[in-house]
Each structure stands twice: as C-alpha cells, then as structure tokens.
Amino acid sequence: MTEVPAVEARQTGSQRVVSYFKERILRGHLKVGDRVMPERELAQELNVGRPLLREVMKSLVMLGFLDVRQGSGTYIARADIRVLSDFFTFCLSQEQDILEDVMQARMAIECQAIRLACERANEADLSRIGQWLSALIETLGDPEAGGRADFMFHQSIVAASHSRSLTTLYGAMSELLQRSHVQRRATTYRNPNIVRVLVEAHREVFLSIVAKDADQADRRLREHFAIGDDLRRKSLIETYRSGLERKLN
Amino acid sequence: MTEVPAVEARQTGSQRVVSYFKERILRGHLKVGDRVMPERELAQELNVGRPLLREVMKSLVMLGFLDVRQGSGTYIARADIRVLSDFFTFCLSQEQDILEDVMQARMAIECQAIRLACERANEADLSRIGQWLSALIETLGDPEAGGRADFMFHQSIVAASHSRSLTTLYGAMSELLQRSHVQRRATTYRNPNIVRVLVEAHREVFLSIVAKDADQADRRLREHFAIGDDLRRKSLIETYRSGLERKLN
DNA sequence: TGGGAGCATTGGTAAGACCAATGTAGTCCG
DNA sequence: CGGACTACATTGGTCTTACCAATGCTCCCA
Numbered sequence A, B: 001m002t003e004v005p006a007v008e009a010r011q012t013g014s015q016r017v018v019s020y021f022k023e024r025i026l027r028g029h030l031k032v033g034d035r036v037m038p039e040r041e042l043a044q045e046l047n048v049g050r051p052l053l054r055e056v057m058k059s060l061v062m063l064g065f066l067d068v069r070q071g072s073g074t075y076i077a078r079a080d081i082r083v084l085s086d087f088f089t090f091c092l093s094q095e096q097d098i099l100e101d102v103m104q105a106r107m108a109i110e111c112q113a114i115r116l117a118c119e120r121a122n123e124a125d126l127s128r129i130g131q132w133l134s135a136l137i138e139t140l141g142d143p144e145a146g147g148r149a150d151f152m153f154h155q156s157i158v159a160a161s162h163s164r165s166l167t168t169l170y171g172a173m174s175e176l177l178q179r180s181h182v183q184r185r186a187t188t189y190r191n192p193n194i195v196r197v198l199v200e201a202h203r204e205v206f207l208s209i210v211a212k213d214a215d216q217a218d219r220r221l222r223e224h225f226a227i228g229d230d231l232r233r234k235s236l237i238e239t240y241r242s243g244l245e246r247k248l249n
Numbered sequence C: 001t002g003g004g005a006g007c008a009t010t011g012g013t014a015a016g017a018c019c020a021a022t023g024t025a026g027t028c029c030g
Numbered sequence D: 001c002g003g004a005c006t007a008c009a010t011t012g013g014t015c016t017t018a019c020c021a022a023t024g025c026t027c028c029c030a
Helices: A013-026 A039-045 A050-062 A082-094 A098-120 A123-138 A143-159 A164-172 A174-186 A192-210 A214-248 B013-026 B039-045 B050-062 B082-094 B098-120 B123-138 B143-159 B164-172 B174-186 B192-210 B214-248
Strands: A066-069 A073-076 B066-069 B073-076
Touching (some): A013 A050, A013 B082, A039 A050, A050 B050, A082 A164, A082 A174, A082 B013, A082 B082, A098 A143, A098 A164, A098 B098, A098 B164, A123 A143, A143 A164, A143 A174, A143 A192, A164 A174, A164 B098, A192 A214, B013 B050, B039 B050, B082 B164, B082 B174, B098 B164, B098 B174, B098 B214, B123 B143, B123 B192, B143 B164, B143 B174, B143 B192, B164 B174, B192 B214
Antiparallel strands (some): A066 A073, B066 B073
C-alpha cells in the first residue's frame, strides 16, 4: 500500500500493521468475509499499541478493505466503489475545471461499453435501456427529471456491457455525471429544435445497440456527444455577444 | 465521505472529524498546501480525544487527502493516484479473473486518449511515442524489457491526450497493465511472424497519430488489440489439443 | 552575518481505564 | 424439549496521560 517504506529495512509499527494486512489480503490468506484477529491480540502479536493498530485499521476501513462490527470483530470487506467516488469528488474540489475533462473519461467508458453491449446485452438490458429512452422523452420539459432519465439511459448502456471494470469506473463518476446531465439539460430543454435532435440522437444510439452494430453504436454515441459540444459553443458565442451589447448600452 | 451518518442527527466524535475535513476541503476553505490546525488544538475544538482524531487523520492520509510532517504539521495534499492503484489491486485480489476484464477499461481509455492525442499531441509527445516504438522494436527478444517498452509506448499515447481524467485512470491501472504486457509478450516473442505483425500494428498506430487522424488511430489501436485476442484464442486451442493428446497417451 | 545550541511546537506511540455493542451460555418456564 | 431471558465474556470505541522523535524558530557567539 502507499505507505510501504522506500528504503528502511526496519519497519515502524505502523508499517508492520499495513504489511500484515497487505500480505494476507493480496496472497489470499484473508478473503472476503474472513474474520481478523481481535485488536488486542493483533496489537500484541505485531508488538504495537492498540491505538496505533486502530489508526491503521481505521484507514483500511475507509479504503473499503475492512468491515468493523463492534462487539463482533473485524472482517475483510468486499471492495466498495464509493471509495473511488470519494476520490474523484476530492479531485474535483481541487480543480474547478475538471468536470469538463471528466467528459473524456465518460466518453471513453461509454463508447467501449456500448461496443460490448452490442455483443452482450440480453433482453432485460435492452428493455431497460428502452424504458429509460421513453422516460427521457416523457421528461423533456423538466431538467431535473430529464437529466436523471438521461443519466440512467447511459448508465443502463454501461450496465449492459457486463464489464465489471467499466461499470465500476462509471459508478465512481456517477455523482459527477449526474450533475453534468442536469446542467446540460438546463441549457437545452427550452429549444424545441435542439430537443428534437437530441431525442433522435438517443433513439439512434438505442437502435444501433438493438441492431448489434458495435461500430455504428460507437459512432452514434460520439455524434450524440458532439451535439452537446456544439450546444455549448453556441451558448458561449451568445453569452459573449449579449455581454458585448450590454457593455455598449 | 463514506462514513457520513445516514440517519443520526447527533454525530459521533469520529463522524465530526470526518465532517470537519470534508466540509472544509470540498468547500475550498482548505486548499492544497494549506496547513491544518495542530492535532491537540483540533481535538479540543472538535471535543474528541487525540487518538480518535489521529485515527481519522490517518485514514485521510492513506486516502491521499492529507500530508503529515512530524514536527511541522499536517497539510492538505494534492490528490495522489496511488490510492486508486491500491484500490484496483485490492479488487483484483478478490476476483482472480478481473485482469481480463480490466482490458476493457484499458481499451476504453486508450481509444479515447488516442483520439485526443491526434488533436493535442505536441512535438515532445510524438518524439516520446516514437522513442518507445523504437525501444519496443529493440527489445523483441526480451519479454521483460519488451513488455515494459510496450507499456510505455501505450502510456505515452495516453499522456499525449493531455487529459487528466484519462491519465489518472490509466495510472491507477498501470501496475496491472504492466503485468498484463509482460504476460502477453511472454506468449508471443518466440514467433517471428507474430512479432512482425505486432510491430507493424504498433507502427500503424503511431503513424495515424502523426497523421492526426482520430478515427483511423482508434481503428488501428483496436486492430492491434484484436491481434492479442486472436493470439490468446489460438493459444487456448493448442492447450486444449495437447491436453487431449496427453489424456489419450 | 552565519552557524550552532536550546527550547518550543508538532506529530508518533503506548498503557491503562472505562463505555458500548454483540455473542454465547446457562437457566427457567411453558 | 424448545424458546425466551439474563448474565457475563468478548470485542470494538473512546479518552487521559505520559513520553519519544522530528522540525522549526529564536537567541547568542564568533
């Protein structure tokens, strides 16, 4: 783990605790659901104080590696993607412009997922995507609900890839992405022409999945993203123009 | 963060500490490089004992949020991608088959990154990619060094995207990916025909970046991945055949 | 003016104490 | 005999106090 000593042969107590868990988890001696030795006993075995042991174990809890139950014991946890989500949220708080760049990661994942969805989607997957397409159409006048339906449409496509890596990464970014969807909706929902174009684009995406055409699905999805990009460009131009006119007044 | 209380109005000490940091970091009151109040003082202000405060802060250190210097103080850290790397490593240890699926995430990121690289790569980027292509060719007989050069070739492409999200995600998977590269090399380096095809595929990838043709670059990269897939399929067939012949003997 | 020493500050760690939650075993009653 | 309740043991949660280790700052001397 990140606190492994770089050079020092003799480990600090803290490092010994980290190593104890890292080794046993990574080598499979401790598996999901396995119970860890009680704190007092483990502290003794590792020759550290209990507070130190608890510090490290608290860290592992928050990293999602351990699951602690008071009165019962400490168990190896199943990996929890909220850790990734927290991490991305933290990154965003450091760089206010990152939401724009996260779109690149979003496109990466969705375009790969849609290719897999063309191979792997079952009837339930297709039905779900179709339902969210309908929901998207029904909520055109409402940026909040529409944004959510839009997000769920996309999320269903990623789920239809049946790839744990892709769904994990997408899930990690879902908070950021939902925010992004609502924002994009808020800039578009009043213009009927744009709304119609967007609905058509989503429909084409869905149809290409049904047709199991991976290249076309990828292309349609990228076209769909490009509509949003054009939108934002026009919106900036208008903002700039009206800003100028206000200055001249 | 993941330990925020679901229902309880009155927070435990532990939760108060988490909230203290979450609020200040996410709202920008504490920025990268800012120094945090000393432990004893902060413990008093939050009405908790120092060991408890230290537990939470240790967690935040391992999540990459804080940087602690003994004798100096605690500072808000710059996000550290090694946290993601640890997390993926942990996930892998839980599911032995995940390395295969990580390839999907790899393809997602690289195919999006190569599109961006076609727009954004500067002379230094292109030069670096070219150098790793040469290194790859020079190390054809050595799976270890060749695997590394192969990985670095790909990593340079992702870096040329100049997208923080993509480079962050790719960095998080880099340990897994390097392992994957070495393994793939170990199954191919003895067959001159396959090696020649692979070298050509890498060269085509590079040339399409230089040509700034995003669609072609994407396509070439996918073709390159497909060669590896064919390889593995053939390898499985042979394994199955020789397994059968051994049974008949 | 620069270097060294001393002291204050801040983090690192431990022992011991006590509280909170859970699990287990034993007993009693229907 | 089975289920419910109680008591106690176990395990985690938290705190106080003490001491050690590392860094930074200030003052004094050459």
